[in-house]
Amino acid sequence: MKIVTVIGARPQFIKAAMVSRAIAVYNNIDENHKIKECILHTGQHYDKNMNDVFFKELGLKKPDWQLCCGGIASSTKMLSEMLTGIEKALLECQPDYVLVYGDTNSTLAGALAASQLHIPVVHVEAGLRSFNKWMPEEINRILTDHMSSILFCPTYKAIENLAKENITDGMFYTGDVMYDAALSFGKVAEEKSGILSELGLQPEKFRLCTVHRAENTDHPERLTQIILALVEIAVPDCPVILPLHPRTKAYIKNYNLNATIATNESLRLIEPVDYLDMVMLEKNAKTILTDSGGVQKEAYFFRTPCVTLREETEWTETVEAGWNQIVGYNTEKIVESLELNPERLEIKEYGDGHAAEKIVNAIAKSYEAGIH
Numbered sequence: 001m002k003i004v005t006v007i008g009a010r011p012q013f014i015k016a017a018m019v020s021r022a023i024a025v026y027n028n029i030d031e032n033h034k035i036k037e038c039i040l041h042t043g044q045h046y047d048k049n050m051n052d053v054f055f056k057e058l059g060l061k062k063p064d065w066q067l068c069c070g071g072i073a074s075s076t077k078m079l080s081e082m083l084t085g086i087e088k089a090l091l092e093c094q095p096d097y098v099l100v101y102g103d104t105n106s107t108l109a110g111a112l113a114a115s116q117l118h119i120p121v122v123h124v125e126a127g128l129r130s131f132n133k134w135m136p137e138e139i140n141r142i143l144t145d146h147m148s149s150i151l152f153c154p155t156y157k158a159i160e161n162l163a164k165e166n167i168t169d170g171m172f173y174t175g176d177v178m179y180d181a182a183l184s185f186g187k188v189a190e191e192k193s194g195i196l197s198e199l200g201l202q203p204e205k206f207r208l209c210t211v212h213r214a215e216n217t218d219h220p221e222r223l224t225q226i227i228l229a230l231v232e233i234a235v236p237d238c239p240v241i242l243p244l245h246p247r248t249k250a251y252i253k254n255y256n257l258n259a260t261i262a263t264n265e266s267l268r269l270i271e272p273v274d275y276l277d278m279v280m281l282e283k284n285a286k287t288i289l290t291d292s293g294g295v296q297k298e299a300y301f302f303r304t305p306c307v308t309l310r311e312e313t314e315w316t317e318t319v320e321a322g323w324n325q326i327v328g329y330n331t332e333k334i335v336e337s338l339e340l341n342p343e344r345l346e347i348k349e350y351g352d353g354h355a356a357e358k359i360v361n362a363i364a365k366s367y368e369a370g371i372h
Helices: 010-029 048-058 075-093 105-116 136-147 156-164 177-192 195-199 220-233 246-254 275-284 293-301 316-320 331-337 355-368
Strands: 002-007 036-041 097-101 121-124 150-153 171-173 207-210 240-243 267-270 287-290 306-308 324-326
Touching: 002 010, 002 075, 002 105, 010 036, 010 048, 010 097, 010 177, 010 275, 010 355, 036 075, 048 275, 075 105, 097 105, 105 121, 105 136, 121 136, 150 156, 150 355, 156 171, 171 355, 177 275, 177 293, 177 355, 195 275, 220 240, 220 246, 220 331, 240 275, 275 293, 287 293, 293 306, 293 316, 293 324, 316 324
Parallel strands: 002 036, 002 097, 097 121, 121 150, 150 171, 207 240, 207 287, 240 267, 287 306, 306 324
Antiparallel strands: none
16 A cells, blocks of 8 residues: 655644654554555745754654745645645555645645545544634635545544534544654653753743744734733743744734834744754743644643634634633733633543554555545
């Protein structure tokens, strides 16, 4: 069996690393039915130095195909470039499945290219919904789910969402592959990351913030409100650490917000960090403020309270369990959220840390059953 895995963004590298590792384990157990995985990197998020470090950290093999689709301002043009490159690779490889992750342009492009060539699509992290169609990610995940033959759902709510859209075949509840990664790389980060000492930080005596979504960065009022909140909450005894996404860095400059940031030295802007350093920061922060879906979950995995700088979330169970507050971009609401201390409960449906293994076994059984 041959699989082409399409990835293009850092969260996808993490998920793919866990599934690739599970494929290697499966191949060692079943010598007669090996899975050959080829990796296509669209280049959607690509920096040569960061990319090489990231792949090395995760133990992810070098891509078999490397496209250069990053830095394209228009999503339509980016999709066009991706479709052309992915189609060429699929025609060359003739895989039995195309495996895609999450909700990026790379996800949608992989699913579209495969569908046009009548290759079954496997979607990991299927069924998530924010119910906000202004978000490009929401459109990407809906379209991908409706093109997929095999859908791996991280939560029971995801299965319910698919059923409401009349998708009932080919669904599997597996738990969350990101939880697998948190368990695996959390221990590695403790051993290898020196980010806390480098930044002079003490556990639970700093807050971590990430901002990168277009709904925040592309609107001057929203980004300004968020920055004003960070300036207000950052204090010497509990600084705010903000690893600066390139998109956010550009808009901070465009909106003349650097002067506002400079008024408080406890709001510390740093360069993007590698995965192990990010894990270490997430594990040790007093609070995480973010507009990232992945970081919301990782906050829970490491039992760090989270404040989400959006009006909705795909991960509603984190809110219901008290680990996550949805506050949007309003300065006052962000500041007030840090004074609240809701009851926090365990979330069981993210699984047992073996989601990747379940995914690989289900793909193998589907292939044996003739679903390809």
